[in-house]
Amino acid sequence: MHSRRMLWPRWVLANALSELLGLGLTFAAIGLSTSGLEGQPGIGGVLVSFAVAVASGAIEATLVGLAQWWAMHPWFPAVTRLQ
Numbered sequence: 859m860h861s862r863r864m865l866w867p868r869w870v871l872a873n874a875l876s877e878l879l880g881l882g883l884t885f886a887a888i889g890l891s892t893s894g895l896e897g898q899p900g901i902g903g904v905l906v907s908f909a910v911a912v913a914s915g916a917i918e919a920t921l922v923g924l925a926q927w928w929a930m931h932p933w934f935p936a937v938t939r940l941q
Contacts, residue, residue, distance in 0.1 A: 860932045869929045876925035880918030887914040 891910040927939050 862933075865930070865933050869926070872925035872929035873922065876922045877918075880921040884911075884914040884918045 887910055888907070892907055924939065927937065930937065
């Protein structure tokens with residue numbers, strides 16, 4: 859049986875690491891894509907930047923969700939990764 863005392867530290871650690879990794883990758887992707895599009899006038903550059911931001915945000919959200927599932931699964935085994 860898992861101690862209730864361990865749930866909070868495990869939850870905080872999972873969120874901290876996944877946000878660090880996810881947001882770090884998001885900021886890096888947006889920074890790299892926008893620096894490569896500096897000379898691109900018009901709607902094309904805006905749409906590419908938007909697509910990169912949305913895709914990297916989805917990846918970040920997936921990392922956080924998986925980390926949260928990992929952190930809580932021992933205490934709530936009925937919750938699956940796909941719920």
